Amino acid sequence: MRIASYNINGINGRLGILIDWLDETQPDAVCLQELKCDDGKFPASALEKAGYAAIWQGQKSWNGVAILSRGREPVETQRGLAGEAEDGQSRYIEAAVNGVLIGCLYLPNGNPAPGPKFDYKLRWFERLRERGKALLASEAPVALVGDFNVMPTERDVYAPDRWRDDALFRPEVRKAFGEMIKDGWTDAVRNLHPDENIYTFWKYWRQSFERDAGLRIDHFLLSPTLLPRLTESGVDRHIRALEGTSDHAPVWIEIADAG
DNA sequence: ATGCCCGATCTCATCGGA
Numbered sequence: 162m163r164i165a166s167y168n169i170n171g172i173n174g175r176l177g178i179l180i181d182w183l184d185e186t187q188p189d190a191v192c193l194q195e196l197k198c199d200d201g202k203f204p205a206s207a208l209e210k211a212g213y214a215a216i217w218q219g220q221k222s223w224n225g226v227a228i229l230s231r232g233r234e235p236v237e238t239q240r241g242l243a244g245e246a247e248d249g250q251s252r253y254i255e256a257a258v259n260g261v262l263i264g265c266l267y268l269p270n271g272n273p274a275p276g277p278k279f280d281y282k283l284r285w286f287e288r289l290r291e292r293g294k295a296l297l298a299s300e301a302p303v304a305l306v307g308d309f310n311v312m313p314t315e316r317d318v319y320a321p322d323r324w325r326d327d328a329l330f331r332p333e334v335r336k337a338f339g340e341m342i343k344d345g346w347t348d349a350v351r352n353l354h355p356d357e358n359i360y361t362f363w364k365y366w367r368q369s370f371e372r373d374a375g376l377r378i379d380h381f382l383l384s385p386t387l388l389p390r391l392t393e394s395g396v397d398r399h400i401r402a403l404e405g406t407s408d409h410a411p412v413w414i415e416i417a418d419a420g
Numbered sequence: 421a422t423g424c425c426c427g428a429t430c431t432c433a434t435c436g437g438a
Binding site: 170171174195197198221222223270271272310324327328329362364365366367369376378407408 | 423424425426427428429435436437438
């Protein structure tokens with residue numbers, strides 16, 4: 162079973178790229194972030210023609226997350242995170258797909274830091290952590306998938322010293338990610354490739370992709386009950402090279418069938 | 421130290437992204 166994550170940065174503006182990539186790589190489940198469209202403008206019928214059922218949590222202009230499932234309906238288990246009643250930002254949706262519980266998330270960017278946006282990021286991270294604890298306690302096979310907006314280690318940044326004070330790399334945020342690892346989650350891609358420089362995002366500016374000046378910020382956190390089935394991971398870098406593409410590349414993992 | 425490049429928006433400029 163292939164599970165992919167893709168921050169598409171505007172789903173309707175890049176629908177052709179998305180459909181072609183689905184046809185090419187045929188992931189079984191896809192977590193999308195930054196839809197940048199409200200619920201009514203989500204391209205459900207085009208995706209259905211491509212063979213994918215979907216659930217989504219849209220929002221006009223910003224944010225927005227979706228889970229696609231190839232050939233079967235995702236069974237929604239939650240949308241949004243508890244703990245902040247006034248939160249109108251669409252950043253979390255969760256569903257069971259083929260026996261795996263998948264939480265699709267788009268963690269807040271948090272810049273500028275310090276400031277209210279950074280505070281919101283840290284609160285959101287804690288709310289995710291709480292949801293994660295409940296999922297771990299269930300002992301279900303779970304993957305928390307998406308754009309975490311954090312580089313967990315120096316290896317995940319092309320130039321760490323330039324990012325020290327950034328909301329994606331500040332100690333508070335890396336610590337929050339580390340707390341989830343302590344809770345029992347495993348960073349799937351890093352687990353398979355401990356010593357490689359792997360990036361999933363490159364700025365549009367200054368020919369970042371051509372220079373491979375990237376960041377690894379799109380992650381898969383696996384529960385201990387799912388981790389033994391992890392076999393492979395990769396980044397579809399050729400998608401980032403296309404004209405009119407997102408600033409993120411799709412990332413994927415392979416999960417073996419349940420024993 | 422700042423902007424660069426992008427998408428969305430009732431656009432001709434601003435915000436948010438990371």
